[in-house]
Amino acid sequence: MKLDRGLLLNFDWTLFILVMVITLIGLLNIYSACLSISIPGQTPYYIKQIQWIIIGFAGMTIAFFIDYRFLARHAYIIHGIAILLLFVVLIAGNSARGSQRWIALASFSFQPSEFVKLTIILALSKYFDAHQLSRGYRLKELLIPFLITIVPFLLILKQPDLGTALILLIIFLAIILFVGMDYKSTLMAAAGGLVMIPIGWHFLKGYQKERIFTFFSPENDPLGAGYHIIQSMIAVGSGGFLGKGFLKGTQTQLRFLPEQQTDFVFSVFAEEWGFIGGIVLLLLFLSLIIWGLNIMLHSKDYSGALLSFGITMLILWEVFINIGMVLGILPVVGIPLPFLSYGGSSLLVLMTASGILMSISVRRFLLQK
Amino acid sequence: MLKLGNRLDVYEPGQLKHKFGILLIIVAVVLTILALRLWYLQVLKGDDFRQRSENNSLRLRKIKPLRGLIMDRNRKLLTENRPSFNILFIPDKARDIKKSIAKIKWFYSLNSLELAGNVSIPDKLKPFVPVTLERNATMEKVAVVEIHSFELPGVVTEITPVRQYLYGEANAQIIGFTGEVSRREIEQDITGHLSPGDNIGKFGIEKSLDAHLRGKSGTEQVEINATGKIVRSLGRIPPKSGNNVVLNIDLELQKAAWEAVGNRRGAVVALNPKNGDVLTLISSPSFDPNIFTGELSAGEWEKLSSDPQHPMENRAIAGQYPPGSTYKPIVAAAALETETITPDKSIYCNGAFKFGDRIFHDWKKEGHGETSLHRAIVESCDVYFYNLGKMLNVDVIAEYARGFGLGAPTGIDLPREKSGLVPTRQWKKDRLKSPWYAGETISLAIGQGFNLVTPLQLASAYAALANGGTLYRPRIVKQIESPDGRILQSFPPEIKGLLPVSAPNITTINKGLWGVVNERGGTGYLLKNAQQDVCGKTGTAQVIGLPQNAKEKKMTAETNDHALFVCFAPCENPEIVIAVILENAGHGGATAAPVAKKMLDVYFSNKLPERSPSQGAPASNKVQKQ
Numbered sequence: 005m006k007l008d009r010g011l012l013l014n015f016d017w018t019l020f021i022l023v024m025v026i027t028l029i030g031l032l033n034i035y036s037a038c039l040s041i042s043i044p045g046q047t048p049y050y051i052k053q054i055q056w057i058i059i060g061f062a063g064m065t066i067a068f069f070i071d072y073r074f075l076a077r078h079a080y081i082i083h084g085i086a087i088l089l090l091f092v093v094l095i096a097g098n099s100a101r102g103s104q105r106w107i108a109l110a111s112f113s114f115q116p117s118e119f120v121k122l123t124i125i126l127a128l129s130k131y132f133d134a135h136q137l138s139r140g141y142r143l144k145e146l147l148i149p150f151l152i153t154i155v156p157f158l159l160i161l162k163q164p165d166l167g168t169a170l171i172l173l174i175i176f177l178a179i180i181l182f183v184g185m186d187y188k189s190t191l192m193a194a195a196g197g198l199v200m201i202p203i204g205w206h207f208l209k210g211y212q213k214e215r216i217f218t219f220f221s222p223e224n225d226p227l228g229a230g231y232h233i234i235q236s237m238i239a240v241g242s243g244g245f246l247g248k249g250f251l252k253g254t255q256t257q258l259r260f261l262p263e264q265q266t267d268f269v270f271s272v273f274a275e276e277w278g279f280i281g282g283i284v285l286l287l288l289f290l291s292l293i294i295w296g297l298n299i300m301l302h303s304k305d306y307s308g309a310l311l312s313f314g315i316t317m318l319i320l321w322e323v324f325i326n327i328g329m330v331l332g333i334l335p336v337v338g339i340p341l342p343f344l345s346y347g348g349s350s351l352l353v354l355m356t357a358s359g360i361l362m363s364i365s366v367r368r369f370l371l372q373k
Numbered sequence: 374m375l376k377l378g379n380r381l382d383v384y385e386p387g388q389l390k391h392k393f394g395i396l397l398i399i400v401a402v403v404l405t406i407l408a409l410r411l412w413y414l415q416v417l418k419g420d421d422f423r424q425r426s427e428n429n430s431l432r433l434r435k436i437k438p439l440r441g442l443i444m445d446r447n448r449k450l451l452t453e454n455r456p457s458f459n460i461l462f463i464p465d466k467a468r469d470i471k472k473s474i475a476k477i478k479w480f481y482s483l484n485s486l487e488l489a490g491n492v493s494i495p496d497k498l499k500p501f502v503p504v505t506l507e508r509n510a511t512m513e514k515v516a517v518v519e520i521h522s523f524e525l526p527g528v529v530t531e532i533t534p535v536r537q538y539l540y541g542e543a544n545a546q547i548i549g550f551t552g553e554v555s556r557r558e559i560e561q562d563i564t565g566h567l568s569p570g571d572n573i574g575k576f577g578i579e580k581s582l583d584a585h586l587r588g589k590s591g592t593e594q595v596e597i598n599a600t601g602k603i604v605r606s607l608g609r610i611p612p613k614s615g616n617n618v619v620l621n622i623d624l625e626l627q628k629a630a631w632e633a634v635g636n637r638r639g640a641v642v643a644l645n646p647k648n649g650d651v652l653t654l655i656s657s658p659s660f661d662p663n664i665f666t667g668e669l670s671a672g673e674w675e676k677l678s679s680d681p682q683h684p685m686e687n688r689a690i691a692g693q694y695p696p697g698s699t700y701k702p703i704v705a706a707a708a709l710e711t712e713t714i715t716p717d718k719s720i721y722c723n724g725a726f727k728f729g730d731r732i733f734h735d736w737k738k739e740g741h742g743e744t745s746l747h748r749a750i751v752e753s754c755d756v757y758f759y760n761l762g763k764m765l766n767v768d769v770i771a772e773y774a775r776g777f778g779l780g781a782p783t784g785i786d787l788p789r790e791k792s793g794l795v796p797t798r799q800w801k802k803d804r805l806k807s808p809w810y811a812g813e814t815i816s817l818a819i820g821q822g823f824n825l826v827t828p829l830q831l832a833s834a835y836a837a838l839a840n841g842g843t844l845y846r847p848r849i850v851k852q853i854e855s856p857d858g859r860i861l862q863s864f865p866p867e868i869k870g871l872l873p874v875s876a877p878n879i880t881t882i883n884k885g886l887w888g889v890v891n892e893r894g895g896t897g898y899l900l901k902n903a904q905q906d907v908c909g910k911t912g913t914a915q916v917i918g919l920p921q922n923a924k925e926k927k928m929t930a931e932t933n934d935h936a937l938f939v940c941f942a943p944c945e946n947p948e949i950v951i952a953v954i955l956e957n958a959g960h961g962g963a964t965a966a967p968v969a970k971k972m973l974d975v976y977f978s979n980k981l982p983e984r985s986p987s988q989g990a991p992a993s994n995k996v997q998k999q
Contacts, residue, residue, distance in 0.1 A: 136384060238426050240411070240422070241414040241415055241423070241425075242425065242426035244415055244419035244423055245415060245416050274415065279415040283408060286407055294400065297400070300389065300393070302386070303386065320400060320403065323404075323407075324404075324407065328407065328410075331407065331411065332410075333410055
């Protein structure tokens with residue numbers, strides 16, 4: 005088939021290599037982060053992460069070979085399934101640390117909320133591709149995108165998983181701003197948003213409010229939520245310019261930080277590799293994001309442009325919020341660091357999303373407008 | 374309604390150029406914020422944070438839990454936890470580890486080089502794990518360390534609860550002791566709660582019930598300064614004390630037995646025949662378990678483990694002795710049940726029994742004359758039982774011995790119990806590769822030969838005779854209680870089986886046992902004046918197969934006979950069974966019976982109504998929480 009040959013000839017090696025390099029850095033980092041907590045008789049985290057990388061690679065390959073327009077066409081069904089899984093989680097999911105996020109599948113457990121991050125991009129892309137306007141959208145024209153977002157948003161908030169819910173909201177806002185809103189509607193939405201803040205605050209759980217308070221004065225609660233911020237900043241800061249070296253992060257090996265293999269994984273990296281390592285990692289992310297936006301720019305159709313925009317924004321904001329949290333400039337919310345945090349669902353979703361990006365990238369050479 | 378139903382397709386590739394530019398700016402700004410923050414934390418403030426991570430850092434400190442207490446049946450404490458001072462070294466607090474080690478070595482110049490040796494190999498990956506320099510340090514030493522803390526960076530003191538055994542040697546083999554957990558034990562622990570420096574049970578009840586006694590560590594977040602000292606506590610999760618264990622042991626009886634045995638080698642077991650409660654379990658010589666709570670030197674350990682007297686062996690459950698004449702009632706039971714003899718039938722004893730070309734002597738040279746079964750038990754007539762041995766088959770005797778629980782572990786709740794030995798034809802063929810000789814059955818019938826029993830088995834077998842035929846599993850542990858006194862687990866009596874002996878035959882035998890103590894000529898006549906009717910049986914077991922006539926010629930401490938005595942009281946409705954074995958102590962009636970007598974005196978004079986669990990207030994742990 006002609007298409008197949010084209011897929012390989014025009015393969016986006018830059019994107020592929022960037023993703024794999026960041027993923028492998030993440031793997032080394034998890035190895036270090038979990039060195040001091042390996043439990044005899046239990047599969048070490050880094051081994052599990054390798055298994056997830058292989059699964060993620062499969063997801064990426066499949067996503068690459070499937071035409072993204074096929075995915076876009078079935079976006080509502082896919083998104084619907086993801087929402088259905090969120091219901092399943094609420095009813096029958098496995099609890100961990102007081103929240104229900106996981107569904108156990110054989111020996112793996114996965115988190116439907118991670119998948120929703122991707123399906124929401126698909127669904128919103130389909131909507132705005134199907135309803136293109138040369139002017140800005142009005143509020144009532146955004147009702148369906150709003151519903152696409154709010155349903156999973158509320159389900160995830162109920163889990164409760166503030167971080168993931170926040171990401172959905174950010175993706176929604178980014179895409180709305182991207183497609184453009186009517187001037188009047190923008191003002192109204194902004195006003196409405198301001199009104200919603202105190203109401204939303206009311207619905208936050210005690211510990212969630214506490215985290216936000218804590219963010220402003222971490223020293224007041226050194227054993228609770230502030231502990232993470234302080235320890236994280238000490239770990240990062242003590243890394244200095246050159247870092248303490250691989251496997252030599254004392255804060256890391258001391259297990260000052262709980263969850264250091266997931267949400268706080270960047271502190272491990274920054275402690276051991278220092279400012280130099282941190283900047284290299286940020287540059288890798290920068291390259292990845294710019295490359296993603298480049299794919300958006302050169303996409304042959306609106307659907308591909310929207311999809312690549314959404315995926316790129318997902319990576320950008322997760323990187324910013326996660327690292328910002330670790331560096332003490334944003335409140336602590338549970339958002340994984342793309343490709344680096346331990347956790348199969350996040351990795352699988354992001355690698356699949358990269359596969360979609362590659363699929364868009366390669367098809368700009370194949371599709372004739 | 375919206376007019377968005379129709380696809381407009383207004384998209385032109387390249388129309389996003391303007392947005393692409395804006396997005397680039399946003400991405401650049403966002404990532405620059407992170408880069409600047411990273412610069413601020415790592416480069417501008419890097420030294421501060423490094424200082425904080427190295428010196429004035431927050432640390433999660435483990436708070437050791439109080440170990441559960443062990444009590445006797447009347448809730449008298451057998452263990453306590455008292456505060457002890459440890460001196461620790463935290464390698465990562467020492468600026469120069471080599472220098473610090475040299476200083477510590479100088480500081481400990483006198484006798485603790487072994488300890489300093491520990492310090493020379495700090496785990497490179499875990500420089501923050503404290504190394505114990507000295508446990509149980511004296512107050513003076515602690516004070517000196519505190520005063521010199523500036524010269525000894527990384528050397529800190531801590532207070533931890535330490536186990537104390539209140540009646541050291543007397544209970545050592547039952548209660549056991551605790552010690553610092555080994556690397557292997559940590560790896561094998563499935564709960565995952567153990568970490569270096571923890572104390573766990575290593576022996577006895579401390580070991581077998583460790584999971585209950587251990588408790589759960591708490592954590593405390595503390596700020597520590599450059600020398601590793603705790604500056605302030607920022608919050609803590611309190612530790613959870615371990616559960617308490619109540620034993621069936623009666624402390625008073627235990628002490629009485631211990632004193633009565635004195636410095637002789639041997640074992641004493643007392644059981645409640647009605648349920649298998651172990652009231653006393655003594656093994657002598659013993660050791661002081663308190664030495665394990667301190668830093669046991671290699672020399673001390675060597676001395677203890679290589680002592681030819683084996684003070685760490687629990688002779689009561691693992692000492693295997695020929696039962697001697699205490700075996701006779703079992704042979705009698707076999708003979709009665711198989712109708713080999715009747716109680717009325719007499720056998721004439723002239724002091725010797727000829728079998729083939731061999732002559733078996735009676736302990737009484739002049740003989741017992743015309744002897745009935747009753748008199749044979751009372752006077753312990755050997756010739757009578759030689760005759761039974763001739764009439765009985767070795768395998769039949771073995772079958773009945775097993776019926777009395779011999780030849781197999783009793784199942785007591787202590788580790789390392791031995792099974793003793795009930796010889797059979799097959800056993801000899803398998804083990805010694807030789808056929809069974811009829812002459813061997815004859816010496817077997819008086820409890821000599823290959824027979825081996827543990828003191829506990831003997832007590833358990835007699836307990837079954839005493840209660841009319843029920844064999845109970847002996848139980849040391851009565852119940853496990855939570856620190857606030859709730860009963861978490863109790864261990865009710867367990868019937869292991871019934872004696873293969875009819876009630877009339879048990880009565881016949883028990884009458885003989887009554888005669889041993891209460892009839893003129895009885896070998897246990899010494900006990901006759903006790904406050905209660907006592908039934909019993911003496912025994913004297915040959916240590917090695919010396920020719921009987923050679924015995925009188927030379928008696929050394931190693932070749933002297935073992936003295937045995939087993940008794941129960943009151944004869945009607947017995948409450949206590951006592952088995953005493955004294956190694957190389959001569960005749961059972963003369964040496965072992967007085968030990969039992971002293972215990973019976975204590976038992977019947979001190980006997981108080983047993984407190985019900987609800988009355989007993991939970992004993993409080995003595996160490997104050999830190």
